Amino acid sequence: MPKGFKGYEKHVITNSLIEQGKVLFSKFGLQKTSINEITKNVGIAPGTFYKFYNSKEELYFEILEKEEEQIKKQFLSIDIQKDNQPKQEIKKLLLQTIDIIETNPLIRQLYFENNMEALLRKLPPEKLVEHYNNDSAALFPLIEKWQKEGVLLEANPEIIAAMLRSLFLLTLHKKEIGVEVYTETIELFIDLIVDGLIKEEGE
Secondary structure, rough: OOOOOEEEEEEEEHHHHHHHHHHHHHOOOOOOHHHEEEEEOOOOHHHOOOOEEEEHHHHHHHHHHHHHHHHHHHHHOOOOOOOOOHHHHHHHHHHHHHHHHHOOHHHHHHOOHHHHHHHHHOOOHHHHHHHHHOOOOHOHHHHHHHHHOOOOOOOOOHHHHHHHHHHHHHHHHHHHOOOOHHHHHHHHHHHHHHHEOOOOOOO
């Protein structure tokens, strides 16, 4: 616990740092947001910031993890058996997830404003490795559940998770794919993934 702060005070300040950090990072980006601006909005001295986080990159990373957690929750809450149309439900889910990734400013900045490079420099390597592993592991229970229900192909869950992550990473390469064909490419890729992974009724 940060020295000089009781449990409740620490909780309030931490939440304020996350809330104001999200607002400023989303608006100005990681590079153009200063610790002074964040602490001014929170109402604490700049030096107090370091009792909670070692750097603004660490705060940014925590906010990013919370954003990604919301995406995971949405992904995990889907009922693919709805209306007995699992293929349509999964296609809809993947398209919605891609839309969130494309429109969330924090996730976009991570790759397009060299924020990943800044995080690699400032954060402990083990923290980034843990984040990557958690990303993949979060999908395993859902994949295994769908396999037990007889909907999903009996393949290695790790491979299926990697395939889905590869799909999401395509959103970072719109220019390379070609802006004019990007949307159709993503939709076709989703069709191919779903048609290949989801069992037809009676299989």
